[in-house]
Amino acid sequence: MNVNVLLVRFFFALLLTYPMISVAQKRETIEETLVNNKIDSLLNRAVIAVSESDYTQAIDILNYSRDLATDIGHTKRVGLTSGTLAKLYFELNDYESAKRENKKALKAQKEANSPDLLGQSYITATELSLVDGDQREANNNITKGLSILEDSSRDDLKSQLYNLRGTILQSSSNHIDAIQAYDQSITLASQANNAYLKTQSLANKSVSLATVGRLEEADETLLEIEGFANGKDLPNITNTLYKTKHLIAQARGNYKEANDYLTMYYASKDDTDLRAPSQVLPNGPNEELDAMVTQLEKDVLIEKDRNSKAMRLTLVLSIALCSILALLTLSLYKNNNLRAKANELLQAKNVELVIARDNAEKASTVKAQFLSTITHELRTPMYAVTGLTHLLLSENPTDEQKKHLDSLKFSGEYLLSLINNILDLNKLEANKVEVEETSFNLKKRIEDVLFALGKSARDKGNKLHLEIDEDIPLEVLGDPLMISQILINLVGNAIKFTRDGDVWIRVQKIAQGEADIRLHFEIEDNGEGISKKKQKTIFQNFTQGSVAINRKFGGTGLGLSIVKNLLDLLNSKISLDSTLGKGTTFKFDLKYNLMQALPGEDNPHNIIYDIDYVALENRHILVVEDNKINQMITRKILEKNKMTCDTADNGEIAVEKARTKKYDLILMDIHMPGISGMEATEQIREFNKEIPILALTAVTIDENIDDFYAVGFNDIIPKPYKVEEFFQKIHNGLRNSKVLN
Known part of the structure; x- marks a missing residue:
């Protein structure tokens, strides 16, 4: 039978049965409605x-x-x-x-x-x-x-949530953020025409304003609150007002007045705390009770209205469905040929899309393979740079040599971070880069940046100025490489676009609590400046002020994009002020955690790397590495710490030596001629399950880390590495395998 005839009969049958369905649904709706x-x-x-x-x-x-x-x-x-x-x-x-x-x-x-x-x-x-x-x-x-x-559209509910957020921030002494939360609550309460919620948030905001010393704003807020609260039974708001007045009087040195308000605050607070549960919602006119009753009435009305709308919508949809079915039945035969042609076109387009998808997947695979290869090729020589720098620093250099070696070490760390960020730009923009937290000296880190950039500044006739708040603690907890990369990009950018001028780096404390500190950073120059038009796109990838600027000053235009992405990861935003011919200022804020030093602790850094170097002495290590330079560096670093080494140039030699000799631990490279480090480790595990084997590799292993553990590795050390981290991993490997007690 013709398909069209079958479809026509189906739709007619549906039209005939629809009234019966509607009656059944209506009967059910009536029962539920009651x-x-x-x-x-x-x-x-x-x-x-x-x-x-x-x-x-x-x-x-x-x-x-x-x-x-x-x-x-x-x-x-x-x-x-x-x-x-x-x-x-x-x-x-x-x-x-x-x-x-x-x-x-x-x-x-x-x-x-x-x-x-x-x-x-x-x-x-x-x-x-x-x-x-x-x-x-x-x-x-x-x-x-x-x-x-x-x-x-329920701005009153949003207002209550922001008011609660402000209360949490206020209790944590984070008054700046608390004020912002209360401002959002006040704006939403005003939009909802809810005077009580607005007054409640104003009262809470006044406490934070007084606490941070913004006394005039606190005075203005009190006037607005008292205009609403006058003559009303609002114990919680009254308590808050007494507290604010106490803080304001104390800040202005009016200690008698401050003491009076404090007495009234505690008396009012005690009276509120002693109320019975039934007094929390008292009899008679009360703003808080009225708010709750109004809310309940509003919810009931909203639910009724939604139910009524749903019933009306069901009726409208029923009528519309009947009309649509009738129109579909009449037009189905005429449109069948058009549908067939459309299907043919869609099939052709689908074939094109499948081909495009396959090509995209191939391109993605090629890109992943390229990044894996280039990562190894770039990081392997970087291992030699950082390793040799460490060895030279340990050989008693002169003060002048040590200064240059420190700069070389810093630049090597920065270059490694820059390589990683460029190679993993997609990962960075997807916010998948992990933020480390370690203790570091912020002022020393900034001075290292300025020292590294000093020569390029002098070549352009520029002077670098550092202005840092003396109240900032010496040690903070955060990601030192990220702040170095941010500052190197911003300061380097300022130097590049300034000639015979000045570049200022300013760091000011915004607020400090027991566990964290908020800092404001500014990088200012008096160079070329940026036009208003270009300021809108300056943080995009590969963007510079103009083609002429690119030819004159060079660069990839990637630096400010990396800065923006890094600050996004650190929950911060960057802004700029610039005038053509007068200069540019970049600004951003960062929050760092503070060191919680134990009593009598002189060196908090020792908490990070708990290594018993004496226990590592005379331990016999097999180093499997095909690169002779890297092999020599690894051996010298181990021998400097009184450990003995044996080396293997490839996986086959490593398997044979592990079979015939006794070692305390094996450091295994991954990419080698012959069998790989993964295959060599699998073979060793066939006859020795106990010896700790660490992967010492320059490959990016974020995506296949489980494969390393599956073949028998105990841990992974990515190259290049920090020496402390290197020995920490060795120490943990020996201890976990019970070679060390």
């Missing part, structure tokens, strides 16, 4: 009970409503009633019941895809986490809530 109407009526009674402070009755009504909604499988109303119960239990200080109900609410709201109700439940979850003192979980709940509400 229960839904009852639930809505109960929710309205719960609103009245809360407004009359009859919390026991409100809880009973909400529990009954939730059970009804559960029976008919109406997850939206289950989420609404459980969420309201959780909030009510929280306000009554019954935190365990609040957690139980909020968990039910979150589950139901996720199933029903109710973003506004989910946002409210994440607010309750955040408040419960803060009661438990779990700030990490509270922050997670805030992030989830803001993500869920991203496309929502």
